Amino acid sequence: MGRQPCCEKAGLKKGSWTEEEDRKLFSFILNNGQCPWRAVPKLAGLLRCGKSCRLRWKNYLRPGLKRGVLSESEEKLIVDLHAQLGNRWSKIARNLPGRTDNEIKNYWNTHIKKKLRNMGIDPITHKPLHGGDQTVETQNPRNQTAEAESKRNGNDSRHGLQVSDSDELFSSSPVLRPDEMPMTGPHEIVFPWAHSTNNQTSSPPTGTEGDTQLLVPSWPESMYLWELDGLPVWDFFDEGEQTLSSASAFD
DNA sequence: AAATGGCGCAACCGCGCTATT
C-alpha cells in the first residue's frame, strides 16, 4: 500500500488560522462530528493538514475550553502534578478541565518555572536549589527532556510501566477525574461583552480578579463563531451529553 | 517617536504508540 503522507505538503496553508478557516472547521465538526482527521480538511474545504485541524480544534475551537489566566489553585495543581508526572502535559491537562496540554505547557514554561526559581525551587526536581539561584537547569532544554525521561522510566504508562495513567495516581486525590468533569454548558459561559468593554482577543485578561471562579468565556477569541450563520449552536449543546459524547467531538 | 529586546502564545514538527489490515 505505502503509507500516505498525513497531508500533501505542497499547497497547504500554514501559520495562523483565519476566522474563515475556524468557521469552516468548527461548523464541519459541529455538523459531522469527528471523522478521521486526515479527511477533515478536504471535507471541510480547508487547505490545511489534518493534523493542523486536529490541533486547532483541540487547543482552540473545542467548546468547554477555559482561557485566560490560570487560577492560583490551578497553578498549584499543575506544580503538584508536574512534581509527580514530569512533563506529561497531556496527563496534567486531564486534571484541569478546560485547559489544554499546550496551554499548560506554555504556562509552565513562561510563568511557573520562573516563579519556582524565584522561590528557590528547582522547577525540574521540585527541590530547593543549591547555592542560591544558580540556575540548576542549564539553558539546554534537553536537560529537561532527560529529567522527564528519568521520570518516565520510573512511572510512565506510555511505556507500559507502572502508573496506569493518572487513575491510580489520583485515586486518592481530591481532584476530580477528568471524565467526571462536566463540560462547560452554555449557561456557564460568560460572554466578554457581558461584563467587559475590552473585547481584546489574543491576550488573556490580565489579572483575573481573585481566583475564585474562572469567569472566562469558553472561546473569547472565537466568539464570532456564535454568529455562525444559522448554525444551531445552542441546540447542539442542548442536545446534551449524548451529542457531546456520542460524537466524541470534544475530546 | 522610533528602535529593539524580551515575553507569551499559537502552531508546527517529528517521534512513538496503538489499532488495523
Add this chain to the structure above:
DNA sequence: CAATAGCGCGGTTGCGCCATT
C-alpha cells in the same frame, strides 16, 4: 507477525505584542 495508518504527545519555533531604552 509485519507493515501501515492514524493519532497523540512533547519539544521547538516563529510571530506579534509590549515594555524599555
